[in-house]
Amino acid sequence: MTNVWCVRANGGQYTELFLHGNYVGIGWSEIKDDLGQIKSRDVLYPIVGLAYPDQKSPIVIGNYVGQIARFLFEIQAGDYVITPAADTEWLHYCKVDTDPSYFYAADDDGCPYRHRRRVEWYKQRLKRGDFSVPFQNTIRSSLTVFAISQRDEFLATIGCSDLISKPAVIEYDPYRVVLEQILTLDPKEFEMLVGELLTALGFEGSEVTGKTGDGGVDATGELNVANLAKVKVFVQAKRYKLGSKINANIVKQLRQSIPNNGQGAFITTADFQKAAADIAVEIGFPRIGLINGRQLVDLLIEHWSDIPQEFQERLGLKPGLVRT
Secondary structure (H helix, E strand, O other), rough: OOOOOEEEOOOOHHHHHHHHEEEEEOOOOOOOOOOOOOHHHHHHHHHHHHOOOOOOOOHHHHHHHHHHHHHHHOOOOOOOOEOOOOOOEEEEEOOOOOOOOEEEEHHHHHHHHOOEEOOOOOOEEHHHHHHOOHHHHOOOOOOEEEEEHHHHHHHHHOOOOHHHOOOOOOOOOOOHHHHHOOOOOHHHHHHHHHHHHHHHHHHEEEEEEOOOOOOOOEEEEEEEEEOOEEEEEEEEEOOOOOOOEEEEEHHHHHOOOOOEEEEEEEOOOOOHHHHHHHOOOOOOOEEHHHHHHHHHHHHHHHHHHHHHHHHHHHHHHHOOOEEO
């Protein structure tokens, strides 16, 4: 089975070198030996222990060994690898074409990650915000090497649907069912639902501010990240019929209402045109996060227990967002 992995490049610092050299790599630079002849995870423990003699924690050593083993043994020919860019809005991806593809780089090309695997990078890059909320949550992992559990979503996105594990019977589209229920809300109810969702997501002082049909900000909230940072977010919440796509001009209208020290969010039941997605992250302007209909359903599933009961009853859904 074709698997999908993420291999980080130190927050994107070495991504361009990965692309230029047609490789992905990992650090653990204290291990200065070629690991190409290593055939099992067990053999790695003494190697890692000798390389890091001051590290006495078996948990930390186990973490190191686990990621190195994943890189050496579990990534197979035919698998895909994702590496986030320095600009975290974008994801690059490649395919592991040969096996074994591991090599130890003795020459200095500017990247200190000497343990590498040969790959073929695709010219196309992927916008992180186009993926589902669970996929985006997976990408946030702090690990250097990890598997992407939403492999089918990724394979469908890059046009490899023939590699997807298809279920024997598809009874119905759960996203469509939930979105149809959400569209039974009137515009003001929808704005209020979004306000409740902001609170469930951890925003403080979430407030519905918009007037029906005003075309501007419908809700605001302040995201306080453990007192490390505070971000004021200005939200537009709009119901659109299923299958429609929001154009760039509508996103621009929201941008005009966002102060320089704030960020925006556009939450909708529909989707966005590519030009609208580009406008949302245009350099020199406040960033606007785009949440399409499927991502809205993902967020509701994740935070359903935090949504007030009157909304749960109004939507006629139960946990798991199945119709009652």
